[in-house]
Amino acid sequence: MRTTLFLLVLVPLFCKSQYKGFTFIGGKDIPMSYSKTYLENGNVFTTIYKTNDSQGYSYTVKAINYKAENKIKVIIDDNAGGILALHHEEDVSYTDNTQGAFGRRGDGNVLYGNYPYICAVKFTSLKRENIEVIEVIIDAANEIFLMFHE
Numbered sequence: 014m015r016t017t018l019f020l021l022v023l024v025p026l027f028c029k030s031q032y033k034g035f036t037f038i039g040g041k042d043i044p045m046s047y048s049k050t051y052l053e054n055g056n057v058f059t060t061i062y063k064t065n066d067s068q069g070y071s072y073t074v075k076a077i078n079y080k081a082e083n084k085i086k087v088i089i090d091d092n093a094g095g096i097l098a099l100h101h102e103e104d105v106s107y108t109d110n111t112q113g114a115f116g117r118r119g120d121g122n123v124l125y126g127n128y129p130y131i132c133a134v135k136f137t138s139l140k141r142e143n144i145e146v147i148e149v150i151i152d153a154a155n156e157i158f159l160m161f162h163e
Contacts, residue, residue: 103132
């Protein structure tokens with residue numbers, strides 16, 4: 014007698030997959046994993062990243078695309094919390110012709126040659142709605158960057 018077992022696995026419509034990247038701290042690349050979630054509210058498109066690495070660093074990164082204004086705001090919060098918790102924001106503007114990676118250059122380009130942008134983002138499609146963060150500086154004084162790769 015043969016018994017056949019069927020296993021049905023249901024995947025939620027908005028599942029969060031795990032991706033790999035790096036937390037760069039003081040010259041060391043620390044492997045990190047992260048999840049990302051896309052949200053939409055009218056002409057405002059938000060990508061939320063939750064990061065964790067082997068050293069215990071954990072950040073929440075929100076990349077908000079205000080499509081009507083051609084403006085992106087990237088907000089980074091340290092999940093450790095407390096009065097000394099890190100909070101950093103970067104603003105990036107774009108035009109209707111923007112394609113590929115773009116962002117904000119600055120002193121980070123000169124001081125940290127391996128990281129050409131203080132904040133680099135890209136659109137996930139030609140509709141210029143959802144965005145992905147490629148890399149973002151968190152704390153220039155302590156050389157802390159997040160680098161997202163898929």
